[in-house]
Amino acid sequence: MRWLKLSTALLLTSWLFQELLLSRFQSFDTSTIRLAFYGNYQDYQTWQVILQLFHAQHPEIKIIPEYTPGFGGEYEGRLQRQILAGNTPDLFLLQDESLPYYVDNHLLPLNKLLTPEDLEILTQAWVTTARESLRWDDVQYGVPVSGGCLLIYLNLQALQQAEQIHGPLRLPTDEWTIEQFLQLARQLTLDKDGDGRCEQFGFWHPWWGYFQSFFWSIGADLFDASRSHWVMNGPAAEQAWQLYQDLLCVEKVCPAPGELGQMRQDIAFLSGRVAMVINGPWFIPLVENSSLKGQYRVMPIPRGPGGRWTRLTWDGLVVRKDLPEQIQQEARTFLLFLNSSDVQQVILNSQRFFPPGNTIGKLTVAPPLQPFIEALAYARLHQITPHWKDINKLISRRVSTLLSGKQSVAEFLNELANEPVIRQNYPAP
Amino acid sequence: MRTQRSIWQFLWPWVIGFTLLQLGPILFSAGLSFCECTGNDWKQIHWVGWKNYEQLLAIDYSYTITPKDPASWTWLGGRPQNPRFFHALFNTLIYTIMSVPLSLTIALLLAQLLHQPLRGISFFRTAYYLPYFIGGVGTILVWQWMFNPETGWINLSLITGYKMIGQAIGWLGFSLPEWQPPRWLYDPLWCKPALALMDSWSCGGAMLIFLAALCLVPRHLYDAARLEGAGRWTTFRQITLPLISPALLFNIITATITATRTFSDAFLLQHWSQQDGLLLIMIYLYEQAFELPNHWGYASAITWILAAMLLLFSIVSLLLSRRWIYYEVRG
Numbered sequence A: 001m002r003w004l005k006l007s008t009a010l011l012l013t014s015w016l017f018q019e020l021l022l023s024r025f026q027s028f029d030t031s032t033i034r035l036a037f038y039g040n041y042q043d044y045q046t047w048q049v050i051l052q053l054f055h056a057q058h059p060e061i062k063i064i065p066e067y068t069p070g071f072g073g074e075y076e077g078r079l080q081r082q083i084l085a086g087n088t089p090d091l092f093l094l095q096d097e098s099l100p101y102y103v104d105n106h107l108l109p110l111n112k113l114l115t116p117e118d119l120e121i122l123t124q125a126w127v128t129t130a131r132e133s134l135r136w137d138d139v140q141y142g143v144p145v146s147g148g149c150l151l152i153y154l155n156l157q158a159l160q161q162a163e164q165i166h167g168p169l170r171l172p173t174d175e176w177t178i179e180q181f182l183q184l185a186r187q188l189t190l191d192k193d194g195d196g197r198c199e200q201f202g203f204w205h206p207w208w209g210y211f212q213s214f215f216w217s218i219g220a221d222l223f224d225a226s227r228s229h230w231v232m233n234g235p236a237a238e239q240a241w242q243l244y245q246d247l248l249c250v251e252k253v254c255p256a257p258g259e260l261g262q263m264r265q266d267i268a269f270l271s272g273r274v275a276m277v278i279n280g281p282w283f284i285p286l287v288e289n290s291s292l293k294g295q296y297r298v299m300p301i302p303r304g305p306g307g308r309w310t311r312l313t314w315d316g317l318v319v320r321k322d323l324p325e326q327i328q329q330e331a332r333t334f335l336l337f338l339n340s341s342d343v344q345q346v347i348l349n350s351q352r353f354f355p356p357g358n359t360i361g362k363l364t365v366a367p368p369l370q371p372f373i374e375a376l377a378y379a380r381l382h383q384i385t386p387h388w389k390d391i392n393k394l395i396s397r398r399v400s401t402l403l404s405g406k407q408s409v410a411e412f413l414n415e416l417a418n419e420p421v422i423r424q425n426y427p428a429p
Numbered sequence B: 001m002r003t004q005r006s007i008w009q010f011l012w013p014w015v016i017g018f019t020l021l022q023l024g025p026i027l028f029s030a031g032l033s034f035c036e037c038t039g040n041d042w043k044q045i046h047w048v049g050w051k052n053y054e055q056l057l058a059i060d061y062s063y064t065i066t067p068k069d070p071a072s073w074t075w076l077g078g079r080p081q082n083p084r085f086f087h088a089l090f091n092t093l094i095y096t097i098m099s100v101p102l103s104l105t106i107a108l109l110l111a112q113l114l115h116q117p118l119r120g121i122s123f124f125r126t127a128y129y130l131p132y133f134i135g136g137v138g139t140i141l142v143w144q145w146m147f148n149p150e151t152g153w154i155n156l157s158l159i160t161g162y163k164m165i166g167q168a169i170g171w172l173g174f175s176l177p178e179w180q181p182p183r184w185l186y187d188p189l190w191c192k193p194a195l196a197l198m199d200s201w202s203c204g205g206a207m208l209i210f211l212a213a214l215c216l217v218p219r220h221l222y223d224a225a226r227l228e229g230a231g232r233w234t235t236f237r238q239i240t241l242p243l244i245s246p247a248l249l250f251n252i253i254t255a256t257i258t259a260t261r262t263f264s265d266a267f268l269l270q271h272w273s274q275q276d277g278l279l280l281i282m283i284y285l286y287e288q289a290f291e292l293p294n295h296w297g298y299a300s301a302i303t304w305i306l307a308a309m310l311l312l313f314s315i316v317s318l319l320l321s322r323r324w325i326y327y328e329v330r331g
Helices: A001-015 A020-029 A041-057 A073-084 A097-106 A116-127 A128-133 A154-167 A176-186 A212-218 A234-247 A265-270 A281-289 A325-337 A341-351 A367-378 A389-403 A409-417 A418-425 B002-032 B051-057 B073-075 B083-114 B121-134 B137-146 B153-171 B191-200 B204-216 B219-227 B230-242 B244-260 B266-268 B281-290 B296-324
Strands: A032-039 A062-069 A093-097 A142-149 A153-157 A200-204 A273-278 A296-298 A310-319 A380-383
Touching: A001 A116, A032 A041, A032 A073, A032 A325, A041 A062, A041 A325, A041 A341, A062 A073, A073 B153, A093 A097, A093 A325, A093 A367, A097 A310, A097 A389, A116 A142, A116 A325, A128 A142, A128 A310, A128 A325, A142 A281, A142 A341, A142 A367, A153 A265, A153 A367, A154 A176, A154 A273, A176 A200, A176 A212, A176 A234, A176 A273, A212 A234, A212 A310, A234 A389, A234 A409, A265 A281, A273 A281, A296 A367, A310 A325, A310 A367, A367 A380, A389 A409, A389 A418, A409 A418, B002 B296, B051 B296, B073 B083, B083 B121, B083 B191, B083 B204, B083 B244, B083 B281, B083 B296, B121 B204, B137 B153, B137 B266, B204 B230, B204 B244, B219 B230, B230 B244, B266 B281, B281 B296
Parallel strands: A032 A062, A032 A093, A200 A273, A310 A380
Antiparallel strands: A093 A310, A142 A310, A153 A273, A153 A296
């Protein structure tokens, strides 16, 4: 009877801890590659197609996908728990911004996995920004898979609404300026019944990171070229942040917090409550599958004294540092396979991103994605530093005071520059 | 002997669970609070002694406080080395001061209302208790919608009410000044009252405890009071309150601990326009522990500071309670 009780207890305990036990066994299973990635359902489908293509060509290699729905936080949270538990996926998708946090302890440099010839072939096949995005201290850590840059979406139905009041409005050209952008945003902001509440807003006030393209166009930047000095000060910086503040507080072309209820940017744009939004190619499928199909236009970020820019990010696959030797060859094969035109076409077909290959012109590009491909010519990477996440949080926090209208831009920039994480790590030049 | 063995046979599953899932992590976090550990790598743990605690609690008293500095700095008498930690602590304190009296007052009022010998009173008791266990993300989102300054039910009601008062006063030849209702969750000042109001909705747990305590108050005391000509308020103050004081103490301590540990509500309702108005201590702890670059040691130190503060509060409350608590209730 006692043995029966004991075995029942053991059985129950092992059932309780089955996840932990299974993960232990899984990490010792060296015949397969575990591939972790994130995204929405369309991204999941894209990876499924890529894996089907790969398994068709290499039936001897087994890749197990580990998909986390959602973006950023959920995925990285899971990844961190896996790393802490010693259960890191063999290959995992990482956004360029997160690279510095994993480089030191968790990633295998590609030159330790690939032959110099293979690495050369790969890196030469990518556009420059893709190559640089997953590179740290001149060492390549990741294979870029998909990228996206930010442009401005214009709802043409909202434009028509504005034309009923203002008469015919000129559609922006590719060379439009910040002044023209502001003018259009004003014209697109409508209070039709004159009750002091706008039915339509010209622009969705973006997260400051999305607004960086405007900063660059005005000539402001966070760091100098060496990424060791903080340079977000001076007239250009003040002008850039002033624009960011004015759009909400002075021009009032953007909905104030709560003004559109809990409406998100995408819904506000699709419903015509907001006429212009900054967004990436990942917004295309949603717009294309809505009643707005054919009723919108994608335009570049307006040009300013600093030129014309757009912020670009890349997601790529990185390799876990202690990848077992038994699967190194398999991992190598898969990473090289990602560079094939078949995979690049699959990514293009998703219409959510573009692939890193510099021969993209030879592939079939869906018309909605075309403006984003063209923007690659003037796109630039955000300057990633080891403290990027901290600085992002810091600026996001400080921005809330700026946008409340209780702080001047000069005060904001001064306080920002005096934050310990910036002052100690990125002194003024 | 046999009885003792039987006790252990019943206890051991709990002891194992407690050791593995509670005692173990508690001790581990205590050790971790004296270490520096970042980068998601247990191999990178370094002993730093009291450094995490020092960094959290250090205050620069040589700093001259200006009117622009947060009010909490004036209380502290200097500039904290980690202003954000103190900001979170200050927010939590304010929120607790708002939330605990509000929810307990509502709970007590409801308990009094539901302590009536009415037909079908069980239905109302169940109805008022329901929000306590149906809370969750869905409920929070509904509240978020209700608190919307433009379209939310609360502000629309306030505006309608104000207009009606304005009309009534207008008939008398007066007029009300222009008034803007609070922006609730989109305002640094109003976000905490909004959260406190929201949390008072789920005061069913405290209400149930008050109700149980009220049921234990002997009827004859009320009869005697009535014969002596005591009014409702006097009866409540002189009889009800002293006799339910143990329940009140229990509710105060548990509600304070619950308010201090508030996380999901504030986390979901955060918005940049609050300017960190809902940065409660648990949210700061979460940021430190679970967002890159994961300061596990630092976060553990926060946990222990919080635990020490709550322990201190409980001890002080229990000591002070000797002056006003009355334990002589018999059914």
